[in-house]
Amino acid sequence: MPQLRAWARELGFSQIGVAGIDLSSAEPGLRAWLDQGFHGEMAYMAAHGMKRARPAELVPGTVSVLTARMDYLPRTLPEGWQALEWQGLRDPLRAQVSLYARGRDYHKVLRQRLQQLAERLAAVVGPLGHRVFTDSAPVLEVELASRSGQGWRGKHTLILNREGGSMFFLGEIYLDLALPETEPLSAHCGECSACIQACPTGAILAPYRLDARRCISYLTIEQDGPIPEALRPLMGNRIYGCDDCQLVCPWNKFAQRATLPDFDWREPLGHASLLQLWAWDEAQFLRRTEGSAIRRIGHARWSRNLAVAMGNALAQDLAPEDRQALREALQARLPQADALLAEHIAWALAR
Template sequence: MDYQQLAQQIKLWATELGFQKVGICDVDLSEHEAELQKWLDAGFHGEMDWMARHGMLRARPNELLPGTIRVISVRMDYLPQQAAFSANLSRRDHAYISRYALGRDYHKLVRNQLKKLGQKIEQQVDALGYRPFVDSAPILERPLAQKAGLGWTGKHSLILDKDAGSWFFLGELLVDIPLPVDEPQVNQCGKCQACITSCPTNAIIEDGVVDARRCISYLTIEFDGVIDEEFRHAIGNRIYGCDDCQLVCPWNRFAPLSEQDDFQRREVLKNPDLVSLFLWSEETFLDHMQGSAIRRIGHIQWLRNISIAMGNADYSPEIVDALERRKGINDMLDIHIQWALEQQLNQIPTPGTIDTKQQRLIRIVQKGLPRDA
């Protein structure tokens, strides 16, 4: 078997299957074990107990799938054609949803395409042990992507590529054949601190290290409890995830727009008015979010996140009325509704004001960084 030729063929197949970049690496991630353990020991994973539960298995792909000697790492771009960054950030009565979640959930699509890639490889070799992963197992996908040459780890901990920025999903295909490996990219962040200084909650505590407990994406998606008041104003109108560290990154000037229909903004999110979203019944929420990553947080957490955004919006009788109508559904939700009502009635912050980080972010986006179709 000419594995060099097979590797080239794999990259061609992957492109045909909708991936924008492919790299291959070995399974040795031992250099990341100490930093992973330090991150876990510090409690930076918050209440994501599954991260600690699997321990160092995350850094040992060959234990996850015995016999694995190579990882095929893939990238699929997701930036939607109608990203509307500045419009949603500047309109405080509208919701901001992380751009990866505007369309359909990516897990099934990326995994299915990886499975097809594995089947194509299987047809070319005598025997193949393989398994696709897309956030579906304890595996350090970003270090693998870096090692496979898909990019370098930015100071926000995301993978950056000089030609594509960071608006892409990652996936892995573990295989047991000795494919030639690719060279890692050189880190090109330099002295830039834009992602660190622009984080609304100061969650990036040092280069490449994020304290999830302070991260808006964690707080609005992974965390299902009472969000500390310390973070509520900083959350602003971000009701699902946060893109700020990507929005300010200079490398995202070069981010291509996704051609995948599944990743385009769904119709019900094209005018994300806070009051309208807040008044969705649970049945409406589940129906509108069918096939969306947002659906998994559930209706109560959806309402919790929106209530915080409503508390940060300019005073509106419609907002106050909507908040009052939702009281008494859930004790945890009531805590956030009461806070939001207080902010509305007391107008804290002052009507029309936006915190300085938000103002800076909007100015950057309006200048065309990153591309906003």
């Protein structure tokens, strides 16, 4: 394991661990979450059923799971970054994109480097059956991460680490090699409920209980079709994802900067205005989001999200010239808008 840890560090990972494959104790909670419909339109969550908690069913022959985490805060992010993010959320004309999505698509970065780690291991131990994952298959990532000592499950359901907060990605290598399991950590949230109180839409119903259908990350990324009207005003200027529960978490004062340039901000995503992004046609959207996780939502959802944020801006006390610019931009898109976008534009204009 020391050599494996050294390789992982060279590849940009912050930490690795090993979990066993008996996740049966997690199945009742997963089943209850699905039965309550908290997964919303993420039909794949229900389609895979309990396979998510059964690694050897997903990848036959798996006997252990190597878990890894990778910090993603941009290398040049200044101290006091949380305050800067809150400042951005208070600016109704700014387009707020979740921190993790301002750089390169993490799926690509982690998968490539997990594969390299597996190949280095195979070069030492011989032929190795394995598959790498990062948020890309029916895998209980948080469960495996917590069991392998990457951290503990916070009340917002994300993994928290004493040295790294929660601003990191998770990845896994399913192995047909039995590696020694690493010890889990005790939880350190105590009586704190800051994340629950900070959630703009009340998606964290109780500690460790998230209704994805109310989560802004779900609404802006996974939700197909119209965003429920009651939730639109609560979204503010968040057009892709939401970081509020992490920004408010005391443990994120220990969040680490990424060691890789892949997660450096791509302009203008860190500081763009709503009007600046609204002006992108589909070709510009595809070009500017190439290699980004944002690209997968497509121009239609991107425009829908922007229309909601522009409507929320119109509900604020704006300078007359800003109000006029927003209204004119929305109205200019109406003639060519499809039914979905037209409905969101009409809602925005009525604000």
